[in-house]
Amino acid sequence: MTTHLRVVAPGPSSTIQDRGRVGYQRYGVSVAGAADPLLHAVANALVGNRPGEGAVEFTLAGDSVVVEGGPVRIAVAADAELTVDGEPVPSWTSLRLTDGQSLRIGALRSGMRGYWAVEGGFALQPVLGSIATHIRSRMGGLDGGALKPGDRLPLALDQAADRGERCLDPSLLPGRGGRLRVMLGPQQDYFTPAGIEAFLEEDYTVSHEADRMGCRLDGPVIEHARGFNITSDGIPLGAVQVPGTGRPIVLLADRQTTGGYPKIACVVGPDVAALAQMRPGERLRFTPVDAAEAGRIQARHREMVDGLPALLQSAGGFALYDSGRLLGFNLIGGVVTGWD
Template identity: 45%
Template sequence: MSELLVLRPGPMVTLQDLGRVGLMHQGIPESGAMDPEALMLANLLAGNDPGEACLEFAMFAGVFRFTAAARLAVAGGTFRASCNGVPFPVGRSIDVPEGAEVEIGPADDATWGYLAISAGFAVEPVLGSRSTHVRFALGPIPRVLTAGDRLPLRLGTLQEGPRRRATQGRQPPQARAIRVVLGPQDDRFTDEAISTFLAGTYWLTAKFDRMACRLDGPRLAHRDGADIVSDGIAYGSIQVPGDGLPLVLLADRQTTGGYPKIATIIGADLYRLVQRRPGAPIRFVAITTEEAEAAWRRHVAARNTRLAAVRDLAPPSPASAAGMMIGP
């Protein structure tokens, strides 16, 4: 069987697809990609369905060996990638030979990246998804990858058809303030705290994982303490525990929580939060629910346009087809 061998993985490499949808009422988190559009782009470049499972990584993916020729693509940011020591560009598919060692290093413009392999991984879904949730030990590979892991691949031969490239990009994540809808417990904060939250500057800390990221900056005062009756938590909910520092809940968030939520990041701006790197400044601006819904519709339309703009590459030259099989 064709396999991907994990030689030296990064600190947070897991298998993810678009998530385990529809089970939160049973206490099962959604999981799934931190940046769904980047996962979908990587898959389309590799010739897969957009929701196929990929390797998701934070900061850098590490080093892997392919036991068979394969087609792959990397998306999410300008990650430094190489095959057998020779750099290759991200945002397009490449063909690598049997025995190839692929290394994916850090990017200057993103945190989360995706490695898609043509035809995907030969693993079975768990509760309707191949996504990993580490704390719940859910998924066909229910943990972060470690050196020595062997992931079965569906294809043992090179994917047929032309290689592909992305032709349209989206705004950089740091391009503007992150839009939020206040609530659902903004009434549990003082008026001064609301003003501080919207006028102040926060910074992403290095305390982050797939469950949450902690912000540093002005502390926010609660009106009647920091405990509430637990209720549901959306992707992008901003909880404020007793220390007054905001905590943004992410893809692997728990389904309910007992701290008041001052605001929720709108769906169209989630990538602007998760793809900023530790130490980046964050500012928030409040909009209405109606404005958030309109922004989501525009976001989905623009995302679909970007994904539809993936184009075939010209066939590689004989020189570039030799050895690494990476075309222009």
């Protein structure tokens, strides 16, 4: 029997993502892929996969799945409460589950998105070289949509390798603040000096109009100098479009391939992931960098992803349950307070 994970209760908008459909945007195909490539790579590293292997991205709360076959090895990269058959287990750690066991991923304590990966990845047919889900075009993943109850996710490995488990201390990952680094352009001449100054000197707030396609920001209006329509051109990851409202929109993983609003700037790649993890109401500010610095930022990000296996530690024995990890678990259930 081919090993599967059966979805009992999916989280909101849980989808299978890998690195996306690179090279097809010129043909009108959205890239898709993980909104936070670093956490996606962490989940894969914990189970021994390559960084770009397909994994599940969940939003605000995770999924409940049951093993059918196996055993399987699974890991969750997220600050969330996890249970196996109702017993608390750690995140940021690989877990070996046997036939019939269930994993439940609770609500995120911080951030917008988390990831879980399975050793060997999913046995799904790639579409244009990728299994990434793009819901608007019904492409990739499992039937082109979000996970739903009863879905059975086929795994590439019938049995997980018999080896020790690995964990990662999330404090070793780069910190993320409220400053997003940007390169100005390519249409900054469509904005007045006052508009550019407002963009770079004032705070903005993540609005409720945010999804995997883009994030609209609330804050000072960015003043146009030459109208707000251009001949449609390509939309890179992190492009900051400014429509007629003057409210900036940062384009994310599921962005459209072309657009006709002028772009005042582009957020550097690692900071796009930071924005994708921000919740509505969180504040941010843009900081300009030049092309050389943007290149260095991206190079450091690649080094971090490539170096993830070296950051992993053995999760065997009592080392897995040190005081810091124990304090992160909800070890007591069924207790109620005596007041409202």
